Amino acid sequence: MSPKLAVVAAVVLALPAGWGLGVLLAYAIAGRNFGQLPALTVPLGMAAALIFALWPSLPPSIRFKVMLCACGMFIVLGMLVA
Numbered sequence: 255m256s257p258k259l260a261v262v263a264a265v266v267l268a269l270p271a272g273w274g275l276g277v278l279l280a281y282a283i284a285g286r287n288f289g290q291l292p293a294l295t296v297p298l299g300m301a302a303a304l305i306f307a308l309w310p311s312l313p314p315s316i317r318f319k320v321m322l323c324a325c326g327m328f329i330v331l332g333m334l335v336a
Contacts, residue, residue, distance in 0.1 A: 260314035261307070267321035268307040272300030274328025281335075 255263075276299030280291040303324070307317055 255315065255318070257314040260318040264307040264314065264317040264321045265304065267318070267325050268303035269300060271321050271324035271328065272296070272303030274324065274332070275299035275303060278328070278331070 273296055276296030277292055279295040279299060280288040283295070284291050303321070307321055309317065
């Protein structure tokens with residue numbers, strides 16, 4: 255995979271990974287009944303995931319693999335919790 259394609263794929267995968275990170279953070283802070291807290295934590299999680307996906311010090315393939323694993327982990331975690 256070319257480096258540019260890996261970066262684009264990592265950025266695309268950063269959106270659902272950041273969403274999952276934000277919801278997980280809200281769940282960790284407030285428990286199962288977290289109410290409106292994801293309105294604050296989801297944008298923070300998405301921003302953190304996008305920054306990681308665009309971080310130049312890591313190779314693009316590593317950033318892509320981390321985002322792919324994060325998306326898979328949050329899909330499985332969502333199925334287990336729901």
